[in-house]
Amino acid sequence: MQEYGKILLLFTFGGLFVASFLLLSNFLGVKRFTREKHLPYECGIDSSPNLLNRFSVKFYLVAILFILFDVEVVFLYPWAILYKDFVLRGDGLFMLLEMLVFLSTLVVGLVYIYGKRALDW
């Protein structure tokens, strides 16, 4: 439990640090309104607002595939922690085969993604 307490402490200090800087600059900083400072920055040129920002749906596909393989990794963690004990007990090969079966199903998915060029931009 102590380790997680340390992580919480890290988060707290990080958060306080950032918050203090933001608040300090808000209260101590000079605010002078200039028109140029509030225009959107586009490499120095003047441009009219570009309204039709169509994002490609490929970003979404990448994110979803990331989640799926992330879940696979989460399942890999306990196995990885226990693998050494299994090897010492003599069950190593069986456990390896188990995990390979699990992984191979997702490797088939990977092969499919590659073949369908789903991640090609």
Place this chain on the structure above:
Amino acid sequence: MTILFLAMAKALAPFLALVLSGLLLLIVTAFLPKEKTRLLFYPTLLALAGTTILVATNWVDGFPLEGGMVISDRIAYGFDLVFLLSVFLSTILSRETEEGNAHGGEYYVLTLFATAGMVLMAHSRDLLLLFIALEIMSLSAYILTSYRQSAKGAEAGMKYFVMGAFASGFLLYGIALIYGATGSTDFSVITQAGAGATGNSLWLIRIGVALLLIGFGFKIAAVPFHFWAPDVYEGAPTPVTALMASGVKAAGFVALVRLVIAFAPFTALPWVKILSVLAFLTMTIGNLIALKQTNIKRMLAYSSIAHAGYALVGLAASIKNGQIQEEALAAVLFYMFAYSLMTIGAFAIVVAMGRKGDEVDEIGDYAGLSEHHPALAAAMALFMISLTGIPPTLGFIGKFYLLRAAVSSGLIGLTVVAVLNSVISAFYYLSVVMVIYFQKEKGYRLPQLSYTLLFAVSFTAMAVIYLGLFPEELFQVAKQSFQAVVF
């Protein structure tokens, strides 16, 4: 450990066959050029046929295999046969719509995965495995629903997915409560540990079972959890609708059957009352709303809701004084067969009436079918008559078995309601027959006929007539499935 593993593998043979063929087809799809994806139709049918033979031989052997969380008894194999038959026929239907063609490959892979999920649901003895199998089947069904990239398909897929995820939430909460009350998710342990439950744990079990019923009730589109069904059935491509109306519904029922068998000794749970109320609502509201439909897919959706209600009557009749009535459960299995055949036949004709990708949806469009294609018209009339439950069709026999079981369990009121509902349903089923035969046609569209469609229609039509006249063999199969209920 390895011995357990091998036992499980043997018990899971149908599931493994389907999954492996799905994986194989997936790899092939990835590298097949687009024009050739039509050809994946044949391996899919081969996989389904092979699994059917495997299941049938296992059923005939009759020796229940157990391994850990899996049980392969005749109940499982019997329902497997229902699933495989439904999926086989639905896949045949897909040949003629565009799903099987342009973007073909994944459609077949998803169908195989959905079937694998259904089969695993029938074979699971543990609530956890049941849930995962349900999710596999449901995920594949969600994607199949929105397979065609149209607005309607996307809407249907979205609705199905959101409501399905919601129902899964109920299911999980119910499983968690039952686990909390009995200390296990295995059906046999639940039955033993929970039978003597008192006080707090009894309440946990009650609420857990209620939540489970809500979750499964959604899957079979029972009232009041049916709101997704018409929109989803209408928006999905018709072969997928056929698969959902037959296979997915039967999968929901196998889960309910397992639930009922596991919880039957719990006399503290008012099973018969709950199931009777559910059956009553589902039948009545399904039939009443179907009366007002003009779109044939929506009408068939409401009719499938109503038929789930009839099957629920059989389920309600299966518990009497804490004992399981095997005849009632056999009637439910028989009705799953019967209903799948009738519904897929009707959907086959809906597919036949449309062109590739542009289906005929309004009932009025069927006018004039009798002059141009008398055989198709007769088949549609046959399916409508069978769905109503008029002798000597299969629909009548199915309902007869269900109601006989209900009467022998003392559910007279429910029987009367079921009969009245059949009478009400005659109005909308026979109106389709009237439109086909007696209405003046206006702009008749020539249906696309092909060998596969003709096969599907003639097979289901002949099955409906034959089994309507000689149902005994099939009913014996169903009855023997439930004889030695092992838990």
Place this chain on the structure above:
Amino acid sequence: MIALPLFGFFALLTVGSALIVSFSRSIVYSGFALLGTFFGAAGFYLFLSSDFVAVTQVLIYVGGVLVLILFAIMLTNKIEDATTSNPSLNRIAGAVLTFVLFLFLVGILSGTDWVVQDEEKFASMVTPIGNALLSSYLLPFEVISIALLAALLGAVVLVRREVR
């Protein structure tokens, strides 16, 4: 001794973020406030000695699901125009009903005989979960890979470019 204020902090974090998610006018604020909710839930899991679940929560929910939600918010065109879908808010009836439900729940919670056990030491859950996953729950573990594959297939199928 330090546990109670810490628990209060996490509770405040979770509930506060959830309130922001529900009531915020801007959907981007809601999306980012969901981060607080997920972290708060991870903290709760740690209190229950489920460190594996807590780490999984952060990894998958924050690292995956939240990112996906933010992507969806940013990918949707003109999402600032989308306000509450249902204009008929029925605020008074809703507030009354919610308050009654709240009183009901408080009544039940305070009236229950809670079985208070001695506080258990924090025991890492990774090893027991791993052992269970690889022995008694092996089949669901393997079958989950198929569920993930089905989801993968679905993602690719639904995102593909229309060829018509």
